[in-house]
Amino acid sequence: MVPLSYYLILSGILFTCGVTGFLIKRNIITIFMSIELMLNGVNLSFVAFAAQWHTLSGQIFVFFVMVVAAAEAAVGLAIIIAVFRTSETLNVDHINLLKL
Amino acid sequence: MTPDLHLWIVPVLPLIGAAINGLLGRRFSRQAVAGVALGFCGAAFAMALGVAIQFSSLSLPYTETLAHWIRAGSFQADFAFYLDQLSLVMLLVVTGVGFLIHIYSVGYMWEEGGFYRFFSYLNLFMFFMLTLVLAGNYLLMFIGWEGVGLASYLLIGFWFTKDSAASAGKKAFIVNRIGDFGFLIALFLLIKHFDSLDYGQIFATVQHLSPETGGSGLLTTIGLLLLVGACGKSAQIPLYVWLPDAMEGPTPVSALIHAATMVTAGVYMVARSHVIFERAPMALTVVAIIGTLTALFAATIGVCQTDIKKVLAYSTISQLGYMFLGCGVGAFSAGIFHLMTHAFFKGLLFLAAGSVIHALGGEQDMRNMGGLRHKIPWTFWTMTAATFAIAGIPPFAGFFSKDEILWQAYQASWVYWLIGVFTAFLTSFYMFRLWFLTFFGEYRGAAAAHEDHSAASHAHGHGGIHESPKVMLVPLAILAALSIIGGWVGVPKALGGDNRFEAFLSPVFQTRANAPQEQSAEGAAAETERGTELAFTGISVAAGLAGLYLAWLLYLRRRQLPQKIAHVFGGFYQAVLHKYYVDEFYAILLVKPLIDGSTKILWHGIDQGVIDATVDNSADAARGVSDSIRHMQSGNIRSYASWVAAGAGAIIIYMIWIGAR
Secondary structure, three states: OOOHHHHHHHHHHHHHHHHHHHHHOOEHHHHHHHHHHHHHHHHHHHHHHHHHHOOOHHHHHHHHHHHHHHHHHHHHHHHHHHHHHHHOOOEHHHOOOOOO | OOOOOOOOHHHHHHHHHHHHHHHHHHHOOHHHHHHHHHHHHHHHHHHHHHHHHHHHHOOOOEEEEEEEEEEEOOEEEEEEEEEOHHHHHHHHHHHHHHHHHHHHHHHHOOOOOOHHHHHHHHHHHHHHHHHHHHEOEHHHHHHHHHHHHHHHHHHHOOOOOOHHHHHHHHHHHHHHHHHHHHHHHHHHHHHHHHOOOEHHHHHHHHHOOOOOOOOOOHHHHHHHHHHHHHHHHOOOOOOOOHHHHHHHOOHHHHHHHHHHOHHHHHHHHHHHOHHHHHOOHHHHHHHHHHHHHHHHHHHHHHHHOOEHHHHHHHHHHHHHHHHHHHHHOOOHHHHHHHHHHHHHHHHHHHHHHHHHHHHOOOOOEHHHOOOOOOOOHHHHHHHHHHHHHHHOOOOOHHHHHHHHHHHHHHHHOHHHHHHHHHHHHHHHHHHHHHHHHHHOOOOOOOHHHHHHHHHHHOOOOOOOOOOOOHHHHHHHHHHHHHHHHHHHHHOOHHHOOOOHHHHHHHHHHOOOOOHHHHHHHOOHHHHHHHHHHHHHHHHHHHHHHHHHHHHHHHHHHOOOHHHHHHHHHOHHHHHHHOHHHHHHHHHHHHHHHHHHHHHHHHHHHHHHHHHHHHHHHHHHHHHHHHHHHHHHOOOOHHHHHHHHHHHHHHHHHHHHHHHHO
């Protein structure tokens, strides 16, 4: 059996990739995907613990996260399309309407 | 059976007048303002007369408590009023002369802006002065004392757009503050040692104390501190410097406040506290010395002044010195007698001087006057009465009161008497100098010149030289009559009178230490004393006449002589002309160090260096810190996210460190 620490390390790597992507990418869609990556990194640690301790709550949490992520993806993509239609760009540095 | 006099109404009446004129007067016509002011002031006078009529049926001293004011432990001070012979004299003088000056002011101030303001202040002054006079304890007296100082400040600076008037007001206020400080300390000492400020209680306690022989002691200290207060208010050395400058105020103000009433408050206070002073011979001697020196000192300055009001101002200081001399030698009733006659003739002199100034359109320099006696005959004749009165020529009022003081002074020490007589000579000289310069000879002013002058300060410039309106002349005439006959209530025994004034006041001053002495002096000694007193009277009259003659010689007969005399005396003349450089001396000794200290230490050092610096530096520090950390708030999502990530990383590291421990 694969030890828990392997899962957790993979989960940490995935999460760190997500954070890094979120911080350094300028394209909104890439940033969006980075967020999904972070969520899934966390999901992995949930299921790993659930398997380790033989409890279901971790698994169920993952479902909730997936549902929220799906809803978020739907709303987020809609916003991205709306933003693209008005400003013709997906570069976050240029989308600064709320900034003074 | 003592009827309830409701004394408190007397001061409150002018206060109502002041409130009405001060709050609403701006919308009133001049007639209405004058009506209100005169009405309330006249009502106070009428009430004072009513009190005087009932006076003989009162059991004295009459006291009345309106309300409790301060009660702290065993100490208490009430809104209490106190009436005895002394207060009655003051009450009648203040309301009577005050009312006449109110009438005069209507004519004098008619053309001025701020008419309602003037009468509001004038009524306010009456309120405080009457409070001072009628107060039943030192605390209430102090209220009046401070209040008249305030009214004086407001009225000196009445033409506040003029720089000199504004600063003269401040000077009067600040110099008075020094005196008030002494007065306050005296009150604290009274509270500490007698647990009361009530006249009746304090005097009853003090009466049982024996006189202090040495130069120190509680009563001496209190007496000297009270004297400091009196010196401030009554313009005695060394605090007299404010009074000449106070002439910047309108002339009726000079007459009312700076001649007839407020400046005599110090004399009243000393006389009121006579029980304390009599048991502190040392303090009383200081009173006499200060009075004598002030009388002489101010008279010499008065000789060289050319501004008609300044002459009168120094004359006032000098006459107040006489009153202090009278009190200082224990002749309180003589001091109060002179206070009363002085109120008549000096009030009249100022009002007449105001009438002259009015006639000439604002001209105050006597060198530009002359030959006015035919042009303004009423002013001339009333002023003549006052001049003879102050010069001490019988049978005018000033003769009796001044003679009484000089006689009493002689009995104390011949030095007082000698200086007093010499001062009487100087007084007569400078007053007749004023009289001759103003009314005799030929007119020396250029009519066109005063029109310019008046435009700056007064609005009197209308037409040529003209007699004042009736509203101004009637008070002059009444005061002139009083200046002539006012002294007859105090004809001394030596001249065949019975000195009713002193007899009237004697219940107040009967506790005098030397009372038994006088009793024994009756009889055989009285006859020789009478001869001596008559001789001294002759000398003082001769001094007055000598002053008249010398003034006539120098200022009418041989006009070039004063120049020569001034030339001969050279340096001394210059010193006198510049008022002995006292103002300059005070400026160097007191004012400049104060200003320098305030500027360098308090302003630059403490205010700017400590207080401002603390505030400024903390503000600068806050801005510096903010400057460096405001870049966090860039509005850039990724930079926020970096901070979140950094924070999360920090927490993780911390948790790991905790776990590893």
